Amino acid sequence: MSGRIRAERTAIRTLGGVLVAFLVLPLVALVVTTSFVDFEQGLSHPLVWPALRLSLLTTTISLAITVALGTPLAWALANTKSRWSHAVETLSQLPIVIPPAVAGIALLFAFGSRGLLSSENSSLTGSTAAVVIAQVFVSAPFFIQAATSAFRHVNPKLVVVARTFGARPLRVFFRIAIPLAAPGLVAGAALAWARALGEFGATLMFAGNLEGQTQTLPLAIYTAMEADMRAAQALAIVLVVVAFALLLFVRATMRRSLSAEGRA
């Protein structure tokens, strides 16, 4: 009997283990198949630094736009229960589920040379601004989702009480809602930043792949694969390390906010 129980338990764990191994293996392969010398040489490839700089610049701008516009949106969504707000919330999540290639095409039709919002000689395609647009489009939904959820956890009584003192909506927003939702907002911003940093498909289709202009890290990896695999691998490792650090940060932030909630 006990042997059978143990065997079944082992079976369950083995199945789970197979998947974990599959998920980790490519990342391990990425790291162990290189040497320090190769890594260093890869990083010195001329594609690398312009791409790194462009990625940092564009993701910083897109994150700033996402947070500046997404935070008020999330607060409004968390505080309204109408059918409209449900519709808006669903719409704002749409970019998460549509394929990046579709996002790229859609952005072209909106902002491209023959797009809805462009005149004859002012196409955004090929510009750094287009990279930022693509990043905001694909990453903002992650922030909106996390921020809305964080704001929904703010005790509504706190808001009512603040209002009884005469506190106006902006004061309530900045002094009560944002500080209390801060861990969720930070985690959401980290997720959105990670998504923007990794953005590839929509950028390639909408912004193009111009060195120094629109060639972000993922696009540089794609380009480097044809010329120098070591550079591609080095860049990939850099992105994995950054992503892993972000993941640890997000998980730690969420854990802290949960335990703080338990104490309050």
Place this chain on the structure above:
Amino acid sequence: MTDANHLQLQISTRIGNLQLNVQFDADIQTLVLIGPNGSGKSSLLSLVLGVLEPDSGRIALGGEVLSDSSTKTFMPVEARRIGYLPQDYALFPHLTVRENVAFARASANPSEPRAVRTERVNALLAELSLTDYARRRPGALSGGEKQRVALARALAAAPRALLLDEPLAALDVHARRKVRTLLAAHLKKIALPTIIVTHDAAEARELGTHFAVLEAGQMTQLGTWEELAAAPKSRFVARFVASA
């Protein structure tokens, strides 16, 4: 008793499954709302506070109309200047005791010079024996201390009335009696028109000057404790006064 204590409620409104019909027109000192669960007590507080808008009717306090469906008047929560102590006190967990009180003061009176504000906040903290706790966060306070912070914070905004929803329900049984006596003393000193919702008879009797009974959305009896005890109009009232 001044005009500032006059409360007028003529409310007819539907809240969820409850039809609330309340007619009340009197001066109040400390009015205790009693009634079975789901009779509309907390909803009535929300209507006075301005969190809910009645379908029809009129609410006036101290001669000022807070809400009147016939003239489409609805004063927002921010303008009503009514202090509110919810059941769990709703202190801002990220602010210290002092910051909680100062937040209320600064919200009510943004143009007040900083020095004057600080002085007023200090005075309130001292008045409610909170000076030693000024730098603590709410998470580090007992129930009774939290209640005093909530009271100090409400008073900092210079309210014209106070609404207390089950002010002692969040406390453990041992602390209740002491906090109750203290609260009664504070309310007497503050002397603002006050409405208290409670389901506890001993608490009602000690805190209230007048009592309004709400049953299934209707105000069924109004009077002093002695009047309620002498001639209870329902079995709920009879049982309630007997349990004090």
